[in-house]
Amino acid sequence: MSGADSMHESGISDLSRGLAQGEYSSEELTRAVLERIARLDKNLNSFITLDTERALAAARLADKRRGDGEAGPLTGIPLAHKDIFCTEGLRTSCGSRMLDNFTAPYDATVVERLADAGMVTVGKTNMDEFAMGSSNETSYYGPVKNPWDTSRVPGGSSGGSAAAVAARLVPAATGTDTGGSIRQPAALCGITGIKPTYGRVSRWGMIAFASSLDQGGVFARSAEDAALVLGAMAGFDERDSTSVEQAVPDYAAGLEQPLKGLKVGLPKEFFGEGLDDGVRAAVDAAIAVLKDQGAELREVSLPNLGLSVPTYYVIAPAECSSNLSRYDGVRFGYRCDNPRDLEDMYKRSRGEGFGVEVQRRILVGTYALSAGYYDAYYLKAQQCRRLISEDFRKVFEDVDILVGPTSPETAFGLGERADDPVKMYLSDINTLAVNLAGLPGMSIPAGFAAGLPVGLQLIGNYFDEGRLLSVAHQYQQHTDWHRRAPEGLA
Amino acid sequence: MSLTPEEVKAVAHLARLALDAQRIPEYSRDLSRILDLVEQMQAVDTDGIEPMAHPLDMAQRLRPDEVSEGDQRECFQAIAPAVEDGVYLVPRVIE
Numbered sequence: 001m002s003g004a005d006s007m008h009e010s011g012i013s014d015l016s017r018g019l020a021q022g023e024y025s026s027e028e029l030t031r032a033v034l035e036r037i038a039r040l041d042k043n044l045n046s047f048i049t050l051d052t053e054r055a056l057a058a059a060r061l062a063d064k065r066r067g068d069g070e071a072g073p074l075t076g077i078p079l080a081h082k083d084i085f086c087t088e089g090l091r092t093s094c095g096s097r098m099l100d101n102f103t104a105p106y107d108a109t110v111v112e113r114l115a116d117a118g119m120v121t122v123g124k125t126n127m128d129e130f131a132m133g134s135s136n137e138t139s140y141y142g143p144v145k146n147p148w149d150t151s152r153v154p155g156g157s158s159g160g161s162a163a164a165v166a167a168r169l170v171p172a173a174t175g176t177d178t179g180g181s182i183r184q185p186a187a188l189c190g191i192t193g194i195k196p197t198y199g200r201v202s203r204w205g206m207i208a209f210a211s212s213l214d215q216g217g218v219f220a221r222s223a224e225d226a227a228l229v230l231g232a233m234a235g236f237d238e239r240d241s242t243s244v245e246q247a248v249p250d251y252a253a254g255l256e257q258p259l260k261g262l263k264v265g266l267p268k269e270f271f272g273e274g275l276d277d278g279v280r281a282a283v284d285a286a287i288a289v290l291k292d293q294g295a296e297l298r299e300v301s302l303p304n305l306g307l308s309v310p311t312y313y314v315i316a317p318a319e320c321s322s323n324l325s326r327y328d329g330v331r332f333g334y335r336c337d338n339p340r341d342l343e344d345m346y347k348r349s350r351g352e353g354f355g356v357e358v359q360r361r362i363l364v365g366t367y368a369l370s371a372g373y374y375d376a377y378y379l380k381a382q383q384c385r386r387l388i389s390e391d392f393r394k395v396f397e398d399v400d401i402l403v404g405p406t407s408p409e410t411a412f413g414l415g416e417r418a419d420d421p422v423k424m425y426l427s428d429i430n431t432l433a434v435n436l437a438g439l440p441g442m443s444i445p446a447g448f449a450a451g452l453p454v455g456l457q458l459i460g461n462y463f464d465e466g467r468l469l470s471v472a473h474q475y476q477q478h479t480d481w482h483r484r485a486p487e488g489l490a
Numbered sequence: 491m492s493l494t495p496e497e498v499k500a501v502a503h504l505a506r507l508a509l510d511a512q513r514i515p516e517y518s519r520d521l522s523r524i525l526d527l528v529e530q531m532q533a534v535d536t537d538g539i540e541p542m543a544h545p546l547d548m549a550q551r552l553r554p555d556e557v558s559e560g561d562q563r564e565c566f567q568a569i570a571p572a573v574e575d576g577v578y579l580v581p582r583v584i585e
Contacts, residue, residue: 337572351508382541438545
């Protein structure tokens with residue numbers, strides 16, 4: 001690669017070399033990124049807010065650090081944050097009218113750590129409102145379009161981050177994954193995305209949806225790039241009471257593990273009814289690549305996988321109804337006009353500030369937690385959660401990783417499921433169980449079905465992100481799906 | 491399992507959520523469908539299964555009960571809808 005015109009074609013590792021060799025400065029790179037966003041994002045709607053001036057200032061600071069000999073591999077690399085991560089001095093909307101006027105008084109730990117690593121935040125990406133959705137259609141700021149076919153959804157909830165990376169607007173973006181919100185959009189947009197083990201990445205300053213499921217992660221062009229960013233954002237944070245005190249390995253240094261002898265489990269439930277034929281063919285071909293490299297395949301079973309949809313849609317709404325009770329129009333966020341009294345203020349601020357899907361989930365959660373129903377719903381769901389989690393524990397006694405389709409289908413059409421919540425919920429059938437169990441999961445590009453990207457899901461044992469990244473990296477050494485970019489974007 | 495419009499209104503009150511009256515039948519239909527989906531759990535025998543509240547079965551860390559943060563009232567109140575003399579303003583509660 002060479003020159004400013006083709007910088008968008010490069011991933012982080014190449015850009016890092018370009019910066020180190022003085023082919024361009026971070027300021028030039030950042031300007032090119034901002035210009036490309038200005039030119040192309042009108043059609044995609046992947047950004048909610050741009051931070052042009054501060055991005056350029058951060059880029060100049062990165063150039064200075066480089067000049068002083070203090071640059072690391074991420075110094076001066078542009079990045080976008082999902083608009084769920086709090087950013088001091090820059091609006092954090094969470095895709096909601098409720099927070100349309102909200103500027104956080106502090107940075108999320110993830111934001112702080114990536115800035116410390118020298119990354120340059122160019123803006124905040126679009127998302128389903130409060131991360132509740134699988135298509136990015138519940139955003140107050142309008143839907144994001146899939147860069148491969150703008151009549152289709154990018155997936156959700158981190159749809160803006162996925163579309164921005166897929167369209168080569170930014171080399172990497174952060175995301176969050178409560179039930180598949182990194183992996184499913186990564187699959188539908190044909191990019192690499194990783195959701196680490198629960199507790200691996202700090203939730204401080206990451207707006208809460210379902211606290212026992214939420215986990216931050218990253219989108220990038222390749223496993224190699226994702227390894228660099230994840231390494232910089234992961235690790236213990238005393239400000240998050242569920243953050244895990246466990247050392248973070250050097251993911252980038254661990255990528256060159258051969259696949260020979262790797263025990264790969266293929267959960268048969270991922271390959272049953274409902275799997276699109278084109279997706280099946282692409283996933284089968286990807287599995288054959290792993291086998292050619294010496295991986296040992298074996299069929300396994302997760303008998304309670306089908307339970308993950310009903311279980312998730314009790315636990316997540318229950319936690320959401322509790323977390324979102326903080327939006328009361330008193331301390332921050334939206335307040336309705338001319339409230340009659342305190343109760344009217346609470347009710348109308350929340351009724352006007354939240355969109356329909358968020359309201360549905362608050363109602364389901366409130367119902368499930370209400371007196372007389374707690375045992376039948378919430379307690380029952382927690383017991384089912386244990387069964388789902390035990391299935392994984394058992395299969396990981398015999399295999400190193402699990403592999404299957406991230407989503408049983410490719411990107412669906414905008415508006416196709418917007419009026420049918422249950423049909424939308426079923427889109428997440430292959431990803432939810434991983435969050436319920438708290439395991440790390442990843443999606444990588446594995447070809448196309450009828451011209452649309454297919455994602456291969458890798459699921460690892462607890463804190464085994466390094467293995468996921470190395471398997472993904474080895475796969476990407478033998479395939480070029482991750483280098484394919486949507487055409488017609490220029 | 492179905493949720494009648496009246497039940498939807500009762501739950502919305504518990505959640506302090508003002509719903510658009512015209513949309514109540516739609517909420518009633520959608521929530522009933524969601525509860526039907528959730529109902530699949532009831533077919534599973536979970537007798538004696540310990541509920542799982544944390545994905546890693548960990549207890550949350552505790553810290554000593556000491557002041558760790560300074561006063562940031564001005565910073566936090568700068569983003570509030572209505573404040574006066576350092577307090578948050580809401581509609582009158584006591585006449």
